[in-house]
Amino acid sequence: MQRSNVFGGMISLSLIVVAALGCWKGSTEPDNLTPANYSSTPSATNKSNTRSNENKPMEEKSKSGGFAANMPAGFVEPTDDVGKKLLREYGAFFVARGVTPPTKIVFKDDAEVSAFQSKLQKSSESIGGFTLELQAAAMDDLRKAIADGKSQGLSISPRDKDSAKRTYxxxxxxxxxxxxxxxxxxxxxxxxxxxxxxxxxxxxxxxxxxxxxxxxxxxxxxxxxxxxxxxxSVAPPGTSQHLSMLALDVKEFENPQVRSLLAKYKWYQTVVSDLPHFTYLGVDESGLPGLGLKKVTDGGRTFWVPDI
Ligand SMILES: [Zn+2]
Incomplete structure (x- = not known):
């Protein structure tokens, strides 16, 4: 079977939006993950309604259309509709800077993930009672965010032991x-x-x-x-950002101050439906449109997603 066709045409595209969400598992499976949460992504024409209609994601068009141009060298473009949809809804981390994103949408097996993870520059740290491992730049900025938060009385911690790196x-x-x-x-x-x-x-x-x-x-x-x-309910194997060691599920995700603090240190929300999930993008917010990402506001939260 060709890699690009693995999901080919099997399901409606609206469903695969959430396929890549790495956070969901076991007892933490959110109750609010219903299709209704993902069924609409209103266009920028709704922008003026942001305050009166907070349940709907609001997009803010970026000035750059450069997402494809910012993909990692050697990236294997998906050719099937589902792969393309995955990239659009979930692919912000492919343009992360100062780290190594993967060059394909879906890791096929443990050997592929292990080979990818083994070549990364990594760093581990004990945080909130768990030993976490991330790509080095991602961990460096997380440490800074945690220290900054501490000075303000804010805690930033993982939800569980597998909130950062995950194996295939x-x-x-x-x-x-x-x-x-x-x-x-x-x-x-x-x-x-x-x-x-x-x-x-x-x-x-x-x-x-x-x-x-x-x-x-x-x-x-x-x-x-x-x-x-x-x-x-759970991410299909091989599709989680956690495999790339660029994601962290944050316990305090409901606190807007924590979200702002993480953004200050280049950790952003990039998947509209996955609220505890943060992604390291490696640039300040002002630089995100230049990577081909656009801002989506939903329920008072800011998400950065591919502008494709
Ligand atoms: Zn996650």
């Missing part, structure tokens, strides 16, 4: 924790044959993604409560 196999484990019980359920109630379930179980996680999403088109859902798509 961790993302696979989270994926399997949804897929396996769901297969059992759907075989049990006769919606799926044991042979089909066995066939899916025998696939690599990479192959399972397309298969599971195809079944979901028929109403055979794989989220934890089996009522919605698995991608509202």
């Amino acid at each position: 196999n961790e993302t696979v484990g989270l994926w399997a924790s949804r897929v396996e019980p769901a297969l059992k359920h759907w075989v049990g109630n006769g919606k799926m044959t044991q042979a089909d379930a066995d066939r899916i179980k025998g696939m690599s996680p990479y192959e399972q993604v397309a298969e599971v999403l195809k079944l979901e088109e028929k109403g055979i859902y794989f989220s934890k409560d089996l009522s919605k798509s698995i991608i509202y």
Whole structure:
């Protein structure tokens, strides 16, 4: 199977918006992650309504259309619609500066992730009771943000032990924790044959993604409560920004002062639907439009997303 076609045409594009969100897992699975949260991204024409209509994301067009020009050298452009959508909704970190972003949308397996992570300049630190590892520049600026916060009585800490770096196999484990019980359920109630379930179980996680999403088109859902798509529940393996060691899930994400402080040190929100998730972009806010990113305001939060 060609890499670029792995998700090809299997699901509606609006769903894949959240496929790459690395934060979601286990007991921290947010309750508010419903399709309604992602279904609309109003155009800049709604800009004047920002105050009166805070639930809708508001876009602010950047002056630069240079996202593609700022991608890392050797980046493999996705050719399928889902890959393109992933890039648009989730790809801000590909233009991060002072760090090493990946050169593809989806890591295929543990070997690919390990090879990528092994060549990075990394740094680890004990923060909030957890030992975290990030790309070095990202960690340096996080340390500065934490020190600055401390002087103001603000705490910045991770939500959990896997809030920074994640391994491919961790993302696979989270994926399997949804897929396996769901297969059992759907075989049990006769919606799926044991042979089909066995066939899916025998696939690599990479192959399972397309298969599971195809079944979901028929109403055979794989989220934890089996009522919605698995991608509202957990990120498909290989798509998490955490694999690139440029993301941090922050415990104090509800505090606007903490969000401002993180932005001051080049940590931004880049995925509109994933509120605890922050991404290191390596430049001051004034430099973000020049990287081809645009500002989206939603619920009082500022997100920087690819302007494509
Ligand atoms: Zn995250």
